[in-house]
Each structure stands twice: as C-alpha cells, then as structure tokens.
Amino acid sequence: MLDIQKIRADFPILSEKVNGKPLVYFDNGATSQKPQIVIDAEAKYYQEINANIHRGVHTLSQLATDAYEISRVKIQHHINAKFSHEVLFTSGTTHGINLVTNGFASILKPGDEVVVSSLEHHSNIVPWQMLCEKTGATLKVIPMNENGELIMEAFDALLSAKTKVVTVNHISNALGIINPIKYIIEKAHAVGAAVLIDGAQAVPHLKPDVQDLDCDFYAFSGHKMCGPTGTGILYGKEDWLNKLPPYQGGGEMIKEVTFEKTTYADLPHKFEAGTPNIAGGIVLGTAVDYLNNIGFDNIQKQEEALLEHATKRLLEIEGLKIYGTGKNKASVVSFNIDGIHPYDIGSIIDKLGIAVRTGHHCAQPIMNFFCIPGTIRASFSFYNTIEEIDVMVEAVKKAKTMLS
C-alpha cells in the first residue's frame, strides 16, 4: 500500500488552510494539485535553460529543444504511441479536440454523420456541432441509461456507412463512468469511421495504451494529471495527422514560405505553430514521471478504496442520491440531497475547508437527462484519504440539517 502521508508531503497546497480549516481537496476532476517536483521543474527551466526552441544554434536553445523533445518521447512511451511525431503538444484537451474538428472540416460532406455520446463534456460536443454546421454533416448521440452507462445496442444501431467520426470520453467527468471504448473503437472502425477519445479524465487514473486501443486520436490535458495548466497532448495516428490540414498557420510549422505558396513542415511541427508553452511541455514530462514512480496500480488501489468508502458513507445520508451508478467507475461521486440545491451544500462545506464542484460540470445534457440543475461532485485523487472523506460526510450532514 502507498504511504499516503509521505505522498501528501509532496504537495505543499495540501497542508494549507482554507477558511481557517485544513483543506480537503475533492475537486480533482476540475484540476489536480501539483507536487513540489513539478513546481520546482518549472522554476528550474526558467532559471537555467530558458530559450526558444527549434530555432537557435546557441547552447541554451539546444538545451531547451532537447528537454522539450525528451518530454515528447517520454509521453510517447507513456501512452505507447508508435512514433514520437504522433504526439502533439497542445494547450489542453479543448485545443486537441478543436485541432481535429478543424481538420475534418475539409473532409466531411453534407449527409455524413458524426457520433458523440450523451456523456460528453461540452468541449467534446460544441466543436463537433460547429463542424457539422460548417460541413452539413449530422450529429448523432449515443443515449445512456439511468445508471449513466452508454447503451451499446443503440450505438450499434447508429453506425452506418455514413458515420465518419465517432467520439466519446474514456471516463465521464460528471459521473465518473468508464466507457467501453475498446468496443466502441472496434465497431466504429468496422464502418470505416475515425475515432477520437477524450481522455481528460482518464489519464490521472490510468495509463492509456493508444496502440492497444487502436484509437485514431486521443486528447488529454496536463493539468488534471499533476502537470501545469496550459499543457496537453493530442495523440493522432500518423496517417490521420498527415491527412489533416494544419490547424494554425505561423512560425515553426512551415518548410518554406513564399507569397505564392507555403509548404508545411513534417509532423509534429505542422501542428505546432508559434512558440509553445515550452516550460509546460517539459514539466508535463516531470509530472508523468512522478505518476509512474507512484505507479498506476497503486494509484488505482487507493482511489478504489476512496470510492468505495465515499459511496458507502454518503449513502448513509437519508435522501441522498448518487448519479452514475454503473459498475465501471473512476473515483468520482456525483450526488444530490432531496429538495436541496447542490450550490447551497457546496457553499456550506466550502466554509468548512472542503473543495467540491457543484453545478453541471460542463455536461448540461447529462443534467437534463436526470432533470436536475446540477450535482455535487467529489472527485478523488490518490493523495486523498479515508479520513478526509469522513470529514466531508460529516460536513454534508451538517449542511443538510442547516438547509432542511
């Protein structure tokens, strides 16, 4: 078992007080906290090797370029991509998805179909809607059941020769449900559709293997996996990345520019116009190392224990309902108490030092499905403890008494 106290000592913010109480941070689904090693690596970059990359012949520029490219290879190995040029640095999941939808604008035709799921984050709905509007393609939605699970028979029925793209999240941010993406990818490929997986909520909990999954694109953010904000990765299969046009034009993404014609640079640079978040990209590699040193088996064991304890303890509260009761779940509990607005509970427990998210979690269609304005979402990380869950349960009980 993990030595949780030792791990917690790696995260300076976890010993802070909020509203005079020890911080209980259960908003990991929105962003994770950062270990000191990540904070230090960011400072070290600026203190020791800061320079622009892929440009200068001078020593610092080469050191910065090497560190950036070493990080890319580290992430390639982490997700088991075949080539490092299939790993694009982005500013986050949203950027990665938009890069792909922008590319498909020149591929889709009126009558083509894009399949999304009813469990998606707005980031993986809106760009596809914009794409459909632009191209005349139609958006189809995989429905879900009362447990928050996607209905696979309905998905099968949506697929046809018209289906050009299927996109679904690996793990739902609002409910924590783990989707059967291997099945989805296989079925989508059988009709010739490309598949994008939104891995934003998966990468803090597991190590995706993009070759085993056989997905065409896999997007995620650095900030939810102990890395800095403004960092992310889009994995794309080489063939697809060669086929898609560049997302942005600018420096770094060209081979040759004249006013008559510009030829684009090879992968990955074709999709990395302008000066990127160099420090962030390097430090994302540090965060990946940190998580691998802890070990994803250990992370999952701790998070399973937290999920089980939280589910059991919360259900002791009368009138409390958990949304997302499917079997395959990450360490997220989304709940409401009969007759009480989630915001009111969130505000009261915040005064007690507990950070949870309240609202629709950028997934309004899910809330519409359950006919609720939102939920209280407690999302746990490996650095959280059983004791913290007990603190939250007592706080929720107190809030319930105050509000009823």
Ligand SMILES: *Cc1c(COP(=O)(O)O)cnc(C)c1O
């Ligand atoms: C957080 C999240 C996103 C968006 O990530 P950004 O870092 O804000 O770009 C997309 N999808 C899911 C499932 C998420 O949880």
